Amino acid sequence: MGAGDKMNRMYDEFAHLWPLISHHSDYEMEAVHWRNALTSELGQGRLRILELGVGGGNNLHHILYPNCDDSLSADAACHGEHMRRDLPAHDVTVVDPSAKMLANCKRLNPTVAQHIGDMRTVRLYEKFDAVLIHDAVCHLMSEDDIGATLATAREHLRDGGVLIMAPDWYTETYPGTQLDAGIRRDVTPEFVSIEFDHDPDPDDNMLESVFVYIFKGADGSARVEIDRHITGIFPLSTWLALMEAAGFRAKTLPYPVHEDGRDGWLLVGKLNASDDARLRDRVTAQ
Structure with missing residues (x-):
């Protein structure tokens, strides 16, 4: 996060609710x-992976533990037998601006190395086979933010390394106002979460998500908390053009994971030293 950015309540005071x-x-x-994309681009074998904006590490958990039995729990840890039986499939370093979300990630993925940082500016001075950014890319709200993040990814990739990203929305796929809700009666206090997504101004590149958290007290009272998130939305062509400008050979892979049936794409960028050299030459010429 930048110096002027305020952390959303979900990732700070309510981070303990993330598993719910x-x-x-x-x-x-x-x-x-994600596993198929890694294998397709880099082959079989153990990889060194950096995930930027890892959050609670949910997607990463299934990349590291393909045999996870999905044990449901009310905390961030996974209590499945595979955690005692299996070694993680890769060596992973993660970055996130929230120490509390990193703590959730560590409980779920105990072997990862962790760093607090902003994906736009962090520099670890290490090289990795792959850089992953799940839906944290939605928090990039300008083309400059995207460009800075792509520079971070490029800085941390070896020649031939791969960047994979997954924005929740593209301008072409945004279906309009969305509403989602869930209830957890198996915890105390009973907890309800409601998510309302909408586009206040279709002429800009921003969406608003309003999260409502309702806690039912032992006396029957209801405490209501509100958490507003502003995220970015861009055309698929913009993402691909910015990736190419940053020195990646960019492409999309089908990503049919959305419950509403909308089209989804993984963004995949391959970094090659020759391409990176040509990029530097173009910048120097300018």
Whole structure:
């Protein structure tokens, strides 16, 4: 996050509720596409992976543990037998601006190395086979933000390394106002989460998501908390053009994971030293 950015309440004071809002068992099918993309681009074998904006690490968990049995729990950890039986499939380093979300990620993925940082500016001075950014890319609200994040990815990739990203929305696929809600009666206090997504101004590149958290007290009272998120939305062509400008050979892969049936795409960028050299030459010439 930048110096002027304010962290959303979901990732700070309500971070302990993350497993109730978004449990790792919801990500099993998504992770299949990420694992397939990694294998297709880099082959079989153990990889060094950097995930930027890892959040609670739900998607990452299924990349590291393909045999996860999806044990449902009210905390961030996974209590499945595979956690005692299987080694994680890859060596992973993660970055996130929220220490509390990193704590959730660590409980779910205990072997990962962690760093607090902003995906636009962080520099670890290491090279990786792959850089992953799940839906955290939605928090990039300008083309400059996207460009800075792509520079971070390029800085951390070896020659031939791969960047994979997954925006929730593209301008072409945004269906309009959305509403989602869930109830957890198996925790105390009983917890309800409601998510309302809409586009206040179709002429800009921003969406608003309003999260409502309702806590039912032992006396029957209801405490209501509100958390507003502003995220970015861009055409698919913009993403691909910015990736190419940053030195990646960009393409899309089908990503049919959305419950509403809308089209989804993974953004995949391959980094090659020769391409990167040509990019530097173009910048120097300018």
